Amino acid sequence: MQTTNGKSRIVDTVTDAATPPPLGHLPIQQWGYYNCPAIPFWALADGTPDPQHLIDTLKQLGERGTDQTASEAYAGLTTTYSIGGNSKVEAYEAMYGSLPAGEKPNLANPLANVSVGVANQFTLAWTNDGNVYQGSQYLRGPFADTLKDKDVATREFWPTIANFGIPYNLLLLAKVTKARVDELRAEFGNVWKSEDMETAYKTGRAYVIDTRIIEVVQPYTPVTEGVPLAPRFAPGCLTLLKQDGTTKELEPVAVKLSTAGASANTHVYVKGGGQWLYALQAAKASITVWGIWLGHVAHWHIPTAAMQMTMFNELPTGHPLRTFLDPMSKWLIDFDFALLQGPNDFFEQISPPTPVAGPMPLLDLIDRFAAGRKFFDLDPLTELANQGIDKAAFTRTDDWDVYPLAGYLTTIYGICERFASVVVDQLYVDDQAVRNDTDLKNWIDASNDPTNGNVKLGQITTKPLLNQLLTSLLYRVTAHAAGSLTSVVNPTLAFVSNFPPCLQSANMPKPTDQELTEEELIEHLPYTGTIGTMATFYFTFAYTTPYVPAIPTGGENLDLYWPDSPGTAADAACNAALVKYRQDISSFVTTYTDNWNAELARIGGVPVGPIPGYANPVTQVQQWPRSIEI
Numbered sequence: 001m002q003t004t005n006g007k008s009r010i011v012d013t014v015t016d017a018a019t020p021p022p023l024g025h026l027p028i029q030q031w032g033y034y035n036c037p038a039i040p041f042w043a044l045a046d047g048t049p050d051p052q053h054l055i056d057t058l059k060q061l062g063e064r065g066t067d068q069t070a071s072e073a074y075a076g077l078t079t080t081y082s083i084g085g086n087s088k089v090e091a092y093e094a095m096y097g098s099l100p101a102g103e104k105p106n107l108a109n110p111l112a113n114v115s116v117g118v119a120n121q122f123t124l125a126w127t128n129d130g131n132v133y134q135g136s137q138y139l140r141g142p143f144a145d146t147l148k149d150k151d152v153a154t155r156e157f158w159p160t161i162a163n164f165g166i167p168y169n170l171l172l173l174a175k176v177t178k179a180r181v182d183e184l185r186a187e188f189g190n191v192w193k194s195e196d197m198e199t200a201y202k203t204g205r206a207y208v209i210d211t212r213i214i215e216v217v218q219p220y221t222p223v224t225e226g227v228p229l230a231p232r233f234a235p236g237c238l239t240l241l242k243q244d245g246t247t248k249e250l251e252p253v254a255v256k257l258s259t260a261g262a263s264a265n266t267h268v269y270v271k272g273g274g275q276w277l278y279a280l281q282a283a284k285a286s287i288t289v290w291g292i293w294l295g296h297v298a299h300w301h302i303p304t305a306a307m308q309m310t311m312f313n314e315l316p317t318g319h320p321l322r323t324f325l326d327p328m329s330k331w332l333i334d335f336d337f338a339l340l341q342g343p344n345d346f347f348e349q350i351s352p353p354t355p356v357a358g359p360m361p362l363l364d365l366i367d368r369f370a371a372g373r374k375f376f377d378l379d380p381l382t383e384l385a386n387q388g389i390d391k392a393a394f395t396r397t398d399d400w401d402v403y404p405l406a407g408y409l410t411t412i413y414g415i416c417e418r419f420a421s422v423v424v425d426q427l428y429v430d431d432q433a434v435r436n437d438t439d440l441k442n443w444i445d446a447s448n449d450p451t452n453g454n455v456k457l458g459q460i461t462t463k464p465l466l467n468q469l470l471t472s473l474l475y476r477v478t479a480h481a482a483g484s485l486t487s488v489v490n491p492t493l494a495f496v497s498n499f500p501p502c503l504q505s506a507n508m509p510k511p512t513d514q515e516l517t518e519e520e521l522i523e524h525l526p527y528t529g530t531i532g533t534m535a536t537f538y539f540t541f542a543y544t545t546p547y548v549p550a551i552p553t554g555g556e557n558l559d560l561y562w563p564d565s566p567g568t569a570a571d572a573a574c575n576a577a578l579v580k581y582r583q584d585i586s587s588f589v590t591t592y593t594d595n596w597n598a599e600l601a602r603i604g605g606v607p608v609g610p611i612p613g614y615a616n617p618v619t620q621v622q623q624w625p626r627s628i629e630i
């Protein structure tokens with residue numbers, strides 16, 4: 001038995017008496033987590049976790065980390081820097097404390113636990129493999145300026161989130177509505193008046209990004225080989241933004257940072273004020289932590305795995321829906337279980353370097369987030385509608401060109417919906433056929449059961465509802481896969497101050513304190529080893545080969561799910577929809593890459609050039625996995 005924060009782990013595992021193995025789930029409700037969907041595992045005959053699944057998962061992930069493509073990316077971390085008073089330190093040694101590149105990290109090395117010193121050294125994770133480092137030099141200054149120039153930092157705050165946040169599902173922006181305006185007037189006081197937010201509100205141009213839930217995450221100081229590393233911290237945050245009536249661009253005008261617990265503290269920072277650069281970086285850290293654990297894991301991993309558990313337990317192997325569901329349902333259950341119940345140090349090894357200090361703090365955060373949310377509330381169209389985000393308000397010439405992330409995710413949802421709708425139409429004649437499917441009903445009942453799946457799904461009694469369910473499941477897997485593109489990581493996320501996973505000090509400067517110098521500000525931002533840990537996380541997605549790609553290497557028409565010869569007319573229609581889904585994913589990768597390239601040119605102030613070789617969509621589409629693998 002293991003215990004964390006007084007709550008037992010892997011003690012009384014749960015299998016529903018009416019649901020024999022192969023899958024059970026952790027007793028998280030006994031631990032006090034009533035809102036979080038089930039955390040499943042593959043079970044032995046007695047209902048306990050099958051240890052071989054954990055062994056195999058750890059082995060697979062270990063082999064993935066030594067993938068040849070990843071090895072080449074690490075080997076390319078040879079650029080030298082002045083770090084910690086030492087000149088000509090190779091990037092790999094600074095990030096991992098060891099040499100040569102590829103050696104086991106030694107984060108106890110002081111070189112891996114220091115500030116990068118100056119803003120432009122956040123290029124540490126830019127590898128020379130694929131010419132990322134040299135080919136991105138035109139962005140080094142503009143990215144660094146967001147840490148030195150208040151105007152640049154203000155101007156680029158929203159475009160950075162809106163263009164490059166796809167792996168973090170940052171559909172956080174909410175329009176200020178009548179139901180909330182009084183709260184925000186009180187939260188921001190004089191700032192609301194000085195920034196004329198009343199006019200912005202009355203004309204529909206007032207917005208907010210709310211990540212205050214992160215304040216419950218306490219600062220965390222990791223220890224390696226007995227050596228305490230820099231603390232990890234992210235505050236709760238409320239960012240107030242105002243939209244320009246002509247350009248439709250958003251700019252942050254105030255940031256409210258907060259902490260909870262014994263060290264509860266709150267500060268409001270105003271655009272252009274003495275600590276404005278700090279406030280924007282703290283806001284980005286809060287948003288990134290939200291994106292990693294709530295935008296990514298709580299949206300795409302946790303409820304999806306719970307639905308896969310109940311599907312495996314309730315839908316017979318020969319059920320027609322299994323042909324659609326099975327290919328996308330590999331590895332996620334095992335990965336989530338390994339993350340939350342693996343060896344004591346595994347969570348730290350596989351996770352981004354955030355302040356979330358282990359499985360129990362993560363479950364606590366997800367449980368808080370899940371309270372009051374239903375399964376379909378996490379779909380992009382629903383989230384955007386619930387937050388008052390309208391496409392017209394974020395479109396100048398092309399749909400969603402002021403909020404590209406919303407456009408990307410809704411496009412992916414549409415791709416999945418087209419595929420799912422064909423499957424439903426071919427398998428179910430009418431709504432009555434859906435209601436008559438007792439296996440389907442058993443699956444949905446198990447999913448809704450608070451003691452089983454606990455996903456708050458509702459009943460699925462019509463073809464449109466079934467289409468919505470299948471679309472949502474496929475969407476979560478497909479959207480997750482977008483984070484595996486090398487262009488998603490390079491060069492913007494790899495310049496880690498753009499999306500910092502933590503701050504390295506829990507001491508928030510007061511708005512009235514003397515303004516931080518560049519060096520003092522960077523002392524708060526990710527240290528060398530933190531950048532390395534984050535690079536490992538990114539490289540595992542972007543530089544390793546998927547176990548099974550969504551689009552077969554030999555072509556979109558291979559590895560069809562339904563019988564091809566002989567096959568029925570329904571089989572042919574479903575296979576055609578599968579091929580179209582794959583073609584649409586390929587087209588999406590091309591569109592995303594073109595937009596990414598144009599946005600980087602805008603940031604760098606240069607003409608749009610050719611697509612870099614490492615981002616070639618023809619090869620990058622092979623990075624798109626069919627299931628959630630990691």
